Structures are given as C-alpha cells and as structure tokens.
Amino acid sequence: MRLRRCGADAMLVEVDSLDEVDAVRSALADAELPGLVELVPAARTVLAAFEPGSAGLARLRPLLDTIDLTKRAATEPREVVIPVHYDGPDLELVASTAGTDVAGVIELHTGAEYKVAFSGFAPGFGYLVGLPEALQQPRLDNPRKRVEPGSVAIAGEFSAVYPTASPGGWRLIGRTDVTLFDSRREPPALLAPGDLVRFEAIR
Structure with a gap:
C-alpha cells in the first residue's frame, strides 16, 4: 500500500488489485472518518477527500495500517x-x-x-x-x-x-x-x- 498526498485535504491510496481497492474502500466507508466528503475508487487506487481543516486526514494513516487487504466488506451490499x-x-x-x-x-x-x-x-x-x-x-x-x-x-x-x-x-x-x-x-x-x-x- 502506497500513500500520496493530493493537495492539503486528500490522500490517494495505491494498491495492487481490484480486491484490495474494495477492501480499502469498504474499510474507509465503514470507519466514519470525520470530514470525509468523498471516496473515489479506481482500478488500483482509492482517493479519500476531506473537508478543509477536519481531523479526518490525520486519522487516515493510522487506520490504513490496520486494514486487512484480504478482508471483504462487512456491510450488506445493495x-x-x-x-x-x-x-x-x-x-x-x-x-x-x-x-x-x-x-x-x-x-x-x-x-x-x-x-x-x-x-x-x-x-x-x-x-x-x-x-x-x-x-x-x-x-x-x-x-x-x-x-x-x-x-x-x-x-x-x-x-x-x-x-x-x-x-x-x-x-x-x-x-x-x-x-x-x-x-x-x-x-x-x-x-x-x-x-x-x-x-x-x-x-
């Protein structure tokens, strides 16, 4: 997992597969990070964007360290x-x-x-x-x-x-x-x- 800052209030998370994208996206969606305004998954990345000045970005990195990239979403999909x-x-x-x-x-x-x-x-x-x-x-x-x-x-x-x-x-x-x-x-x-x-x- 690789992290790249995107301006002052967003982070791009780079992973190696669509399954890992899904694991990151679902974990961040379930975490209720403060100030999270958008999650944008792509083929090998997830962009997390936050409200300016929110504490969400600071809490993102520690959360990412706990994510099991092999774990599937716990919530029931639509x-x-x-x-x-x-x-x-x-x-x-x-x-x-x-x-x-x-x-x-x-x-x-x-x-x-x-x-x-x-x-x-x-x-x-x-x-x-x-x-x-x-x-x-x-x-x-x-x-x-x-x-x-x-x-x-x-x-x-x-x-x-x-x-x-x-x-x-x-x-x-x-x-x-x-x-x-x-x-x-x-x-x-x-x-x-x-x-x-x-x-x-x-x-």
Missing part, C-alpha cells in the same frame, strides 16, 4: 437487477469468440453475479467485475463514434452499461431501458461502488 434485451450488434461476434452460440452468451452473462468495482469514463458508468472468463474479450479494433445509452457491453474483465450516448469500443451484447444516470435523481447514478448487479434476460 443489489440491483438490470433487465436486458440481448440483441446487441456484437452478440454474434462475442459468441463466436467465446466458442459458443448466442444462447450460450446470454446464459453466461445472466448467470454471473457482478460487483461495481469503480465508476468512471462517464457519469454513472460502473465497471462491473465478475464477467465469466469465456466472455472476457478485447475491445473492438475500431471504436464506434456513438454508442446509445442503455447499451450493455463487455470488454476485458468488465461488463458495463453505457449511461449516456458516447463514443465507445466495448463489445455490445444488448440494451436496457433502465436509466443509469439522471442528474435530477438523488443520487444521480444508479450504480455505486460495492453494489451487486445481476442481469436478467427479457424474453
């Missing part, structure tokens, strides 16, 4: 079910690459349990770990200039849902009518780090 029309433009490509058929892709994708590891790329875009190994495939050689909101996608070890229209190179296997991000909603993003996600096929 579960989110996302219904999906599996009719994406890359569905046949994904099936061929995985050595199965379309029905096999749907069974694999819906049979897994996912966890939101972190958010990024666009507001409400959650990187979901738990994708079956057979579906872990590279991004497209030529990214699309526009991916429609609600597109369900896979790339590398992750699955995700595009919350808004944007360019993108992930392989698209379906679409959902669920709104992933709405600035008028509280909180605006449907998915948050630590949430469990299941995909459910719409027949």
